Amino acid sequence: MQESSARLALTTSSSRILRRTMRTNCRTLKNLSYDDGAFDVVIVHAGLHHCYSPHRGLLEMYRVARKCAVAFEARESLLMRAAVRLNLTETYEHSAILPDGTGGVANTRTPNFIYRWTEREVTKTIASCDPARVPQISFFYDLRIPIPRFTQAGNRIMRAIGLMLEPLSRFFARIAPKQCNEFAFAVSKNGPLHPWIKPPIVVIAGDRRHALTETFGRGGCANHSTHDASRQNRIMTSSLF
16 A cells, blocks of 8 residues: 555646547446446546445446546545534535536435545455455545635635635645545555465467456355456546436
8 A cells, every 4th residue: 555645637638638539428336337347447536425325436436447446535534523523614515516406415406425535444445345456555645725615605714714724735735644635546456466365367268368366265165257358448537426
């Protein structure tokens, strides 16, 4: 498990290229209709906490990803718990509801609970889903001061404080990353197998290479999974479910 205070961002030009070249398909994250490993990379931005079950959403991302699943989400910390107690941030995301009545949990008019993750929760979720491999997860931290929310609420004092503190947010993220209110985590599917798991067996079938992984449960029963190594590179992105 690796940690970093580096920032992840898409440039404006990169975003334009993605919008031009990528197809848009609407799916329900809790039960994606795509096959296992259908995409090389799966990305979600501030979307998991809009699900009825954020953990199930993350596992579906992991399932359809072939190489990596990336999520940008709110993070739980001592500082965030204090902010919630002082009513400086929301517990239920009322501000996400749009004029047309969407934007809440599962894109309904009901404000979603803001599920804030920790590194340990992410690791345990992935380890439960893929017990054959050692979780390989990188974390990236950032501090975002909700100035637009203060402006929308008409709180001039908090908006002024936020504007003064915003230039220091990057410095704070470097010296105290574990107290940041947002983070991104990249979950690789190429982690090493645990020592008690047999290594994959490569099978050549025609012009396709398949990796056959064999694991044994407590009862000695083997579980087999195959992976088609001839897939083309594909990326799935999402912002709200």
